[in-house]
Amino acid sequence: MQGLYAVFSKELRDHFSSYRFVILFALIAMVSFITSYMAGVHMKGNLEALAKTRFPFLTLFSTPGAVLSMVQFVAFFGPLIGLVLGFDSINRERADGTLVKLVSQPIYRDAVINGKFLAGVTTISIILLSIVLVISGFGLALVGTVPEVEEVWRIFIFLVISIFYISFWLGVAILFSISLKSIATSALASAALWIFLSFFVSLGADVLANTVAPVDNSKETEPATIIKNLKIKEMVSLCSPMVLYTDATATIMDPMRNTISIVSIVQRERRPMEKLLSSRFQNPLSLGQSLIVVFPYMIALIAITFICFAISYLIFMLQEIRT
Amino acid sequence: MEADRVIETVSLTKNYDHHRAVNSLSFEIKEGEIFGFLGPNGAGKTTTLLMLLGLSRPSAGYSRVCGLDPLRKAREVKRLVGYLPENVGFYADLNAVESLEYVATLNGIKRAEASAKIHELLEVMGLSQDAHKKVGAFSRGMRQRLGVAEVLIKDPRVLFLDEPTIGLDPDGALRLIDLIQSLNRDKNITVLIASHNLYQVQKISHRVGIMIDGKMVAEGSVQSLAEAKFGVGEKEYSLEEVYMKYFREV
Known part of the structure; x- marks a missing residue:
């Protein structure tokens, strides 16, 4: 444990004193300020027009202001935090010759990778938590609403899911930094995987779906x-x-949506009567029900995070130190 | 005597994908000895050291360090052995004191105890002036001395030094050699020193081993190796002559 703690605290100190952290944090703080400000202004108008908005506080995070909502922003660019924190974690030590020194100290070898991963996760948690708190404070001042207990819980769950999501990408970055010797290559590889999985998979999904079951709008x-x-x-x-x-946080941050399946949303939208009914008489899902809806996605997200870390762990433990 | 042997290897072998780095190596080092580990580049010296530390898994054979199996008791072995790798690396944005503090915490040394030791070691290694300078700005010689300080902070019983004097100026090298000798004499630390500087090795080693292509081709005191090759005579052979003789024969 002593080795794990030593590595952990050193890595954490490194993260917080590095320029990349400062740049990253400034960037995220700026964007979240803007999005929440936009959402707040937008909501203020809504609040004046409507009798009552349910969960006004959550809309601070989930309403797209100018371009993206806070939730969407984390979905799109959150992975960058994980990648930037992890892409050189092992191969830089290898290149600098500090890895041999580190593992020849009386610690278990896994203390190195566990300490690095935990320090990264802690950094991510601190970044996200502070951003959420800042937005909340901002929202309190701007909109003048106090969050309900349920909203606090929902934001907490959102925070946990987001930490797992970004930690997954941290794990990916560490995996590349273990298996690739060059720092530039590992940075590039993890960024490529991020772009592929985040932006190209949905394109691929469209293509595949239209090939297997073509839908022609004119007929x-x-x-x-x-x-x-x-x-x-x-x-x-x-x-x-x-x-x-996105699916895992959907009904958590937007309780008015009571499903995340595209199929049922589309079906509903196709029938005007139902659409009217559902929008007029819809009640928000309770927290428990929301959780049930997103549970499979949450578990899947947590699972891929652990699987990714487990692969990195195995490779690191079996790798020759001097290669 | 069993306890007398600090290092013992029995047909230690390491295969990499295409070649055999260490080939059925058997040798032993007794407590309180300085053992000079010689051999050309790529002879398998560093691989042997890594196996003795439990950082590399032997393909066959086994080794014991202070009676412990480095594979099963890696942590205990690493607590007793201080290893100075060739071209030891440092975190460029830490200063000398912080680097030593990090190594001390990794060794589980208490803070108060560590700071006294760090002060003392910096003094011994002649780094007190540069204690708060970033290691990134250190010269080659200063880095090497800091590396030695990091190894000594855990009070090792055994030292593995891989090319410790490389990059040091003649004065620095001489002082390091003296330091090694005094550590050996005063604290009875066993030293395994791998080096290409035959003059220095001859000066401090009790025994030497010559490793070529993964095999220990000769082992013993410089005098006995010379006698084995050149016969008993009046002339005192230098280690260089002995080494070259063995090297040419293989």
């Missing part, structure tokens, strides 16, 4: 084909951690 298509098309799209998209994360 009448069998409902069964439409559903098949959507199901394929949904399934392939789930390969993307970003989609997984």
Whole structure:
């Protein structure tokens, strides 16, 4: 344990004193300020017009202000935090010759990788927590609403899911830094994987779905084909951690949505009467129900985070130190 | 006597993908000895050291360090052995004191105890002036001395030094050699020193071993190796002559 703690505290100190952390934090703080300000202004108008908005506090995070909402922003660019914190964690030590020195101290070898991963996760948690607190404080001042207990819980769950999501990318970055010798290559490889999984998988999903079950808008298509098309799209998209994360936080941050399946949303939208009904008489899901809806996605997200770390762990433990 | 042997290897072998780095190596080092580990580049010296530390898994054979199996008791072995790798690396943005503090915490040394030791070691290694300078700005010789300080902070019973005097100026090298000798004499620390500087090795080693292509081709005192090759005579051979003789024969 002593070795783990020593590595952990050194890594944590390194993270917080590094320029990359300062730059990253400034960037995120700026963007979240802007998004929450936009959301706040937007909501203020809504609050004046409508009798009552449910969960006004959550809308600070989930309403797209100018471009992206806070939740979307984390989904899109959160992975960058993980990648930047992890892409050189092992191979820099290898290049500098400090890895041999580190593992020839009386510590277990896994203390090195565990300490680094935990320090990264702690840094991520601190970044996210402070951002959420800043937005909340900002929202209190701007909108003048106090969060309900349930909203606090929902934000807490959102925070936990986000930490796992970004930690997954930290794990990916560490995995590349273990298996690739060059720092530039590992940075590039992890960024490439991020871009591929976040942006190209959904494109691929569209292509695949339209090939297997073509839907032609100009002609009448069998409902069964439409559903098949959507199901394929949904399934392939789930390969993307970003989609997984968006789904996992969906009903948590937006309780008015009571499903995250594209199929049922689309079906509802196709029938005007139902759409009207659902929008007029919809009640928010309770916290427990929201959790049930997103539970599979949450578990999947946590699972891929652990699997990714476990692979890094195994490779690191079996690797020759001097290669 | 069993306890007398600090290092013992029995047919230690290490295969990499395409070649055999260490080939059935058997040798032993007794307590309180300075053992000069010689051999050309790529002879398998560093690989042997890594196996003795439990950092590399032997393909066959086994080794004991202070009676412990480095594979099973890696942590205990690493507590007793101070290893100075060739071209030891440092965290460039830490200063000398912080670097030593980090190594001390990794060794589980208490803070108060560590700071006294750090002060003392910096003094001994002649780094007191540069204690708060970033290691990134250190010269080659200063880095090497800091590396030695990091190894000594854990009060090792055994020292593995891989090219400790490389990059040091003649004065620095001489002082380091003297330091090693005094550590050996005063604290009875066993030293395994791998080096290409035959003159220095001859000066301090009780025994030497010559390793070529993963095999120990000769082992013993410089005098006995010379006698084995050149016969008993009046002339005193230098280690260089002995080494070259063995090297050419293989």
